[in-house]
Amino acid sequence: MPQWYWKNVKMNMMKKITACTLENSKITVDGNLIFESESNTFPEFAKEAYKNLELNYPKFHKMDSLSKLAFLAAEMILKDGDHSRTALVLANKSSSLDTDFKYQESINSQENYFPSPAVFVYTLPNICVGEISIKHKMQTENAFFVLDEFDENFLNNYSEQLLRSGKADKVLCGWVELFQENYKAFVYLLTL
Amino acid sequence: MENLKTELKHKIIEVLNLEDVSVEEIKDTDPLFGGGLGLDSIDALELIVLLDKDYGIKLADPKKGKEIFQSIDIMAQFIENNRTK
Numbered sequence: 001m002p003q004w005y006w007k008n009v010k011m012n013m014m015k016k017i018t019a020c021t022l023e024n025s026k027i028t029v030d031g032n033l034i035f036e037s038e039s040n041t042f043p044e045f046a047k048e049a050y051k052n053l054e055l056n057y058p059k060f061h062k063m064d065s066l067s068k069l070a071f072l073a074a075e076m077i078l079k080d081g082d083h084s085r086t087a088l089v090l091a092n093k094s095s096s097l098d099t100d101f102k103y104q105e106s107i108n109s110q111e112n113y114f115p116s117p118a119v120f121v122y123t124l125p126n127i128c129v130g131e132i133s134i135k136h137k138m139q140t141e142n143a144f145f146v147l148d149e150f151d152e153n154f155l156n157n158y159s160e161q162l163l164r165s166g167k168a169d170k171v172l173c174g175w176v177e178l179f180q181e182n183y184k185a186f187v188y189l190l191t192l
Numbered sequence: 193m194e195n196l197k198t199e200l201k202h203k204i205i206e207v208l209n210l211e212d213v214s215v216e217e218i219k220d221t222d223p224l225f226g227g228g229l230g231l232d233s234i235d236a237l238e239l240i241v242l243l244d245k246d247y248g249i250k251l252a253d254p255k256k257g258k259e260i261f262q263s264i265d266i267m268a269q270f271i272e273n274n275r276t277k
Contacts, residue, residue, distance in 0.1 A: 047211075058230060061211040114245045117237035118208075 014160055017170070019188035020076040022069065029076050042183050046072060057135060064099040064122035065183070066092075067131045070176040073185035074132045077172060083136045087168035088129045089159050090187070091145040094179035095125040128176060141167050150175040156190065163192050197268045207242050208235050220265045225258075236261060248276030 020029045025045045027035040035052055039045040046068040050060055055075060063071060070090060078086070099122045107115045121127065126144035133142065141162050147154070159171035174187030201215045204224075213229060225231050236257050243249040243260075249271065251257060260270045 058210070058212050061209040114241055116241060117234050121234055 013192060014156065014163070015191050017189040017191055018077055019174075019186070020073045022073045022076075022185040023183065027072065027076060034076060041181065042069070042178065059131075059134075062118065063131055064096070064102075064119070064127075066096060066098060066125065066176065066178045067122060067128040069178050069183055069185050070128035070187075071131055071135070073174070073176065073187045074172060075135075077187060077189050078132070078136055083138055083140075083170070083172075085140060085169040086136075086138060086189075087140045087159070087162045087171045088132060088138070088142040089145075089155055089162070089171055089173045090126075090129055090143075090176050091147050091150070091155060092125060092175060092177040093146065093148060094177060095146045096123050096127070098179050099123055132172070150177075150186070159190050160192075163190070193268060193272060196271060197264050200264055200268055200271070203242060203246065204239070207238055218264060220268075221263050223263060224261045224267070239267075243271070246277075247271050247274075249274050 018030055020027065022028075025037045025039055026033060027049060035049050037045050037048045037052075039048055042065055046065070047061075049072055053072075053075070060068065060071060074088075099119060103115070103119045103123050106119065107113055125146060126142070129142045129144050132138070133140070143158065145155070145158075155173050155175075159173045162168045162171055169191065171190045172187060173190050174185065176185045176187065177183065197220055198215065201218045204210065204218070205213055205215065208229075208231065210229065218229070222228070225236065237254065239261055240251050240254060240257055243251060251260075260267055
């Protein structure tokens with residue numbers, strides 16, 4: 001059999017349990033609309049979603065927008081069940097550029113030079129993975145990739161290796177892109 | 193002094209993004225750290241920036257924050273004694 005055949009057979013053995021999409025002020029889980037808002041900006045939308053979904057996690061308000069996006073999407077999938085053996089594999093295109101710019105603004109001027117420690121800690125894209133891990137007390141494998149575009153094969157292959165190595169029973173996998181007014185999250189839970 | 197305490201509470205809520213906390217909930221003698229506000233070490237650094245930016249007080253030693261940020265009462269007294277703006 002050609003190699004591609006076995007690759008497809010292996011991929012078919014992985015199961016996508018549930019998926020969440022977050023874009024255009026809407027949250028959907030497995031195609032079902034969970035929350036919708038009239039708000040025009042992501043910060044407003046995130047705040048409304050947090051309240052409406054009764055997430056009750058005050059640290060959410062301290063997060064940068066990328067972490068809020070990843071957190072909201074992940075929360076829709078991880079809110080129930082034990083995730084002590086769930087790994088995290090996320091990716092995006094703009095890395096933490098949205099927050100990097102905000103931090104840059106705070107150090108642009110010599111006369112008004114007040115770098116914010118609270119903003120600085122979010123000037124890495126994988127911090128959002130850490131926020132999800134803290135919330136769910138996960139001490140599992142995690143990775144964050146910066147890619148030109150959403151590459152499901154790449155992410156699934158990486159996730160599959162984690163699953164087959166026995167390092168995780170499930171992998172929360174997906175795309176969490178945010179820069180200025182544009183945002184989209186598409187995350188899903190994979191298992192063998 | 194009472195005005196300064198109220199001003200501090202407003203600033204702390206704003207700067208530390210304590211969305212679910214109201215000014216009335218922060219008592220003057222309540223511990224700012226290790227209490228109900230759930231503040232962490234990054235918040236302590238952010239308060240040091242607040243002292244510098246809004247009151248012109250530069251803390252050379254971040255460890256000193258532990259004494260100053262014990263409560264609103266102590267923080268307000270420290271600002272009153274050391275402010276340059």
